[in-house]
Amino acid sequence: MFVKHAFVAAGLLAAAIALPQVAGAQTLTVGLKAEPSSIDPHYHNLTPNNAFARDVFDRLIMPDHKQQLKPGLAISWEAIDDLTWEIKLRQGVKFHDGSPFTADDVVFTFARAQNVPNSPSSFGTYLKGKTIKKIDDHTVHISTERPYPLMPNDLSTFSIISKKYGEGATTEDYNSGKAAIGTGAYKFVEWVPGDRIVLERNDDYWGEKPKYQSVLIKPIKSGPSRVAALLAGDVDFIDNVPTVDIGHLRKESELTVMDSISNRVIYLHLDHARDNSPFVRANGGGEIKNPLKDLRVRTAISMAINRDAIIEHVMEGIAIKAGQLLPEGFFGVSPNLQPVAYDPEGAKKLLAEAGYPDGFELTIHGPNDRYINDTKICEAVAQMLTRVGIKTQVETMPKAIYFKRASRGGPDKTPEFSFILVGWGAGTGEASSPLKSLLHTYDASKGFGASNRGRYSNPEVDALVEEALATVDEAARQDLLAKATEIAITDVGIIPLHYQISTWAARKGINFKARTDESTVISGIYPE
Amino acid sequence: MTVFIIRRLLQAALVVLLMSLIVFFGVNVIGDPVDMLINPEADQAEIERAIRALGLDRPIGEQYLFFLKGIASGDFGRSFIFGQPALKLILQHMPATMELALAALFMAILIGIPLGLFAGLYPDNPVSRGIMAVSILGFSLPTFWVGLMMIMVFAVYLGWLPSTGRGDTLVFLGIESSAFTRDGLSHLAMPALNLALLKISLVIRLTRAGAREALHQDYIKFARAKGLSTRRVIGVHLLKNIMIPVVTVLGLEFGNLLAFSVVTESIFAWPGMGKLLIDSLLLLDRPVVVAYLMIIVAVFVFINLVVDILYSILDPRVRLRDQGT
Numbered sequence: 001m002f003v004k005h006a007f008v009a010a011g012l013l014a015a016a017i018a019l020p021q022v023a024g025a026q027t028l029t030v031g032l033k034a035e036p037s038s039i040d041p042h043y044h045n046l047t048p049n050n051a052f053a054r055d056v057f058d059r060l061i062m063p064d065h066k067q068q069l070k071p072g073l074a075i076s077w078e079a080i081d082d083l084t085w086e087i088k089l090r091q092g093v094k095f096h097d098g099s100p101f102t103a104d105d106v107v108f109t110f111a112r113a114q115n116v117p118n119s120p121s122s123f124g125t126y127l128k129g130k131t132i133k134k135i136d137d138h139t140v141h142i143s144t145e146r147p148y149p150l151m152p153n154d155l156s157t158f159s160i161i162s163k164k165y166g167e168g169a170t171t172e173d174y175n176s177g178k179a180a181i182g183t184g185a186y187k188f189v190e191w192v193p194g195d196r197i198v199l200e201r202n203d204d205y206w207g208e209k210p211k212y213q214s215v216l217i218k219p220i221k222s223g224p225s226r227v228a229a230l231l232a233g234d235v236d237f238i239d240n241v242p243t244v245d246i247g248h249l250r251k252e253s254e255l256t257v258m259d260s261i262s263n264r265v266i267y268l269h270l271d272h273a274r275d276n277s278p279f280v281r282a283n284g285g286g287e288i289k290n291p292l293k294d295l296r297v298r299t300a301i302s303m304a305i306n307r308d309a310i311i312e313h314v315m316e317g318i319a320i321k322a323g324q325l326l327p328e329g330f331f332g333v334s335p336n337l338q339p340v341a342y343d344p345e346g347a348k349k350l351l352a353e354a355g356y357p358d359g360f361e362l363t364i365h366g367p368n369d370r371y372i373n374d375t376k377i378c379e380a381v382a383q384m385l386t387r388v389g390i391k392t393q394v395e396t397m398p399k400a401i402y403f404k405r406a407s408r409g410g411p412d413k414t415p416e417f418s419f420i421l422v423g424w425g426a427g428t429g430e431a432s433s434p435l436k437s438l439l440h441t442y443d444a445s446k447g448f449g450a451s452n453r454g455r456y457s458n459p460e461v462d463a464l465v466e467e468a469l470a471t472v473d474e475a476a477r478q479d480l481l482a483k484a485t486e487i488a489i490t491d492v493g494i495i496p497l498h499y500q501i502s503t504w505a506a507r508k509g510i511n512f513k514a515r516t517d518e519s520t521v522i523s524g525i526y527p528e
Numbered sequence: 529m530t531v532f533i534i535r536r537l538l539q540a541a542l543v544v545l546l547m548s549l550i551v552f553f554g555v556n557v558i559g560d561p562v563d564m565l566i567n568p569e570a571d572q573a574e575i576e577r578a579i580r581a582l583g584l585d586r587p588i589g590e591q592y593l594f595f596l597k598g599i600a601s602g603d604f605g606r607s608f609i610f611g612q613p614a615l616k617l618i619l620q621h622m623p624a625t626m627e628l629a630l631a632a633l634f635m636a637i638l639i640g641i642p643l644g645l646f647a648g649l650y651p652d653n654p655v656s657r658g659i660m661a662v663s664i665l666g667f668s669l670p671t672f673w674v675g676l677m678m679i680m681v682f683a684v685y686l687g688w689l690p691s692t693g694r695g696d697t698l699v700f701l702g703i704e705s706s707a708f709t710r711d712g713l714s715h716l717a718m719p720a721l722n723l724a725l726l727k728i729s730l731v732i733r734l735t736r737a738g739a740r741e742a743l744h745q746d747y748i749k750f751a752r753a754k755g756l757s758t759r760r761v762i763g764v765h766l767l768k769n770i771m772i773p774v775v776t777v778l779g780l781e782f783g784n785l786l787a788f789s790v791v792t793e794s795i796f797a798w799p800g801m802g803k804l805l806i807d808s809l810l811l812l813d814r815p816v817v818v819a820y821l822m823i824i825v826a827v828f829v830f831i832n833l834v835v836d837i838l839y840s841i842l843d844p845r846v847r848l849r850d851q852g853t
Contacts, residue, residue, distance in 0.1 A: 031692070
């Protein structure tokens with residue numbers, strides 16, 4: 001009896017709440033994979049934080065969707081002598097509260113950005129060693145102790161904040177919105193961690209007029225949920241479309257899929273340093289003098305990998321095979337390097353020549369939750385190497401465990417593994433970034449080779465990279481970087497596999513200027 | 529009763545402390561949070577600075593003592609990732625999870641008990657058999673899959689309910705909850721049902737078993753012989769006697785719902801504590817993980833205490849004392 005009443009009541013309740021939502025035409029709802037860990041633009045130098053900061057704050061120099069440097073709050077930048085750059089600031093820019101933007105704000109930002117308390121990864125990386133001086137309300141000079149050609153690239157990495165609101169403000173003040181006053185296209189309204197970020201249009205924006213009256217950003221970490229939200233119409237736009245869904249999303253007439261090659265190369269790093277590498281063994285498990293130190297073996301490994309097959313079957317076509325550190329069109333790329341062709345017979349011949357006709361045993365290590373399809377790529381590589389005689393085992397682990405061991409897990413805080421899968425995204429959009437960190441000899445005092453987990457060391461490459469970092473002339477620097485890349489790649493310092501492709505999807509009628517820096521910047525989204 | 533409660537609270541404090549020790553050292557063994565936080569383009573000097581800023585350069589024992597000292601003044605440490613006090617972060621996310629857990633519990637009681645009772649009272653009815661079959665599905669189907677299927681069916685194909693997130697909230701009697709708005713309820717429906725499915729199945733089976741067993745007891749026959757209406761016999765006498773196992777299970781399961789509804793929260797992008805926990809674990813945000821587990825242990829102990837007290841109300845034969853006394 002009362003069971004029946006309960007059913008009827010439940011049925012009525014269900015009917016009452018099942019009503020569709022109607023969104024305002026001027027509101028854009030975006031579902032993103034990662035949310036920023038803070039609204040404070042200088043708290044954490046991390047991609048989601050940096051991507052979000054671009055919506056509310058501007059930078060002196062703004063990289064466009066191909067990471068080409070364009071004027072932002074700075075209208076010109078010039079090296080007036082070897083050690084000093086003159087930056088002319090844009091006039092007539094207002095912060096969201098109406099106060100004017102001047103050189104004082106830039107000077108204040110410079111000091112503050114490097115000194116955020118509790119910052120897990122600060123902007124000191126880009127700001128240290130630079131001294132800033134205000135010349136007048138719209139000009140500043142930035143000087144360094146040695147010639148620094150990458151000044152514009154560094155200036156394109158951090159957001160300019162308001163001195164008026166920033167003075168004495170803590171990270172919490174930014175999170176609550178009290179200090180989150182910038183010059184950007186959208187104004188910050190609120191952040192409910194885990195739930196949403198709300199932005200509204202800045203009608204007085206100095207640049208291209210923002211297209212939406214209000215923007216709702218919802219973090220949806222799970223890939224399938226993000227796709228479902230787009231299909232259900234709960235969001236208008238998503239990022240990071242899982243590779244398995246791209247095929248059928250492209251077929252949907254109600255949706256568009258946008259993609260762009262990214263600046264991230266997926267590569268293999270080999271142990272160049274140890275004579276006895278822990279994860280390289282002779283057939284049967286015995287000890288062996290590290291074969292990875294032989295150029296022929298390294299070349300053979302690169303030849304044994306069928307990059308096309310990986311792209312087609314593992315990446316579902318959503319990747320581009322790589323022959324060096326950055327794709328074509330980026331600064332410092334060499335026109336003479338092509339992806340190594342798949343040649344298993346040639347690989348076997350080289351191995352025999354090097355004295356390993358029966359191959360040897362190897363373990364490949366990789367993360368399982370960091371790069372697109374990372375585990376599957378490791379498995380594919382292992383299978384391909386085993387086919388030419390290098391019996392390879394696969395061991396993958398969560399990134400929380402992997403990176404520590406890969407960088408500092410060995411004795412004396414040296415790299416632990418022998419053969420690893422990693423990725424590198426060049427934040428500055430040019431080749432000195434990977435060359436400096438991955439291929440230059442490890443030198444803690446100078447900050448070189450911080451991610452050189454194979455401890456590759458080639459004095460020719462070192463000299464070229466260091467020279468490039470001090471060469472202000474663009475054409476000359478391009479040649480130096482290209483040459484350094486050529487030497488390092490031909491010497492197989494690392495084995496590049498492919499460049500990732502970043503994907504976004506939206507309702508029909510919405511488009512996005514797809515970016516190479518993997519960021520979703522709201523001002524790049526526009527109605528068609 | 530008072531002695532009982534005091535003893536329980538002291539035990540709770542000990543358990544919480546032990547938990548903090550285990551988790552603190554356990555998370556430390558997994559890996560280094562620095563690699564999760566630092567931008568890969570940072571150089572060695574920057575990595576050193578970050579390690580020092582997070583206090584990770586000191587020996588682990590010293591870090592633990594530092595942590596204990598903080599607890600004494602209510603400071604559970606700052607999240608490595610967010611920079612906010614860990615306790616504040618957790619409490620910020622708690623209302624959302626509490627809402628979800630209570631809604632799931634509510635559904636389990638409202639749906640599970642009537643269905644279980646029906647199945648127990650009329651076991652040969654085809655509807656009863658149907659109910660038992662569905663309860664098996666409720667046990668066996670993985671939450672992850674059921675959640676995604678519900679989103680596909682109700683959100684994508686039918687468009688009846690929103691697919692993700694939490695709805696608008698309203699403050700009522702000092703409590704802010706999304707269950708007070710229609711939009712909030714529509715967002716709450718699927719995740720709560722997803723979470724509740726397992727509990728409903730559990731409750732159906734328990735209630736049915738209890739009903740079947742109690743139906744043949746003497747006191748039921750006596751109550752009928754006394755002339756009491758069926759409604760009173762079942763609704764008061766039978767129900768009260770089969771409630772003890774149900775209350776126990778629901779109590780423990782509520783603790784589970786509160787602490788570990790990670791999968792549902794991840795699928796539905798529900799901004800709750802479960803999602804916070806898994807995200808913090810994967811990024812090795814130790815302060816948040818430790819603070820969270822300490823709080824959860826305290827909550828579990830409290831729930832157990834409430835369950836025990838409820839026993840003594842439901843069954844006057846039960847006298848509250850610890851085992852062994």
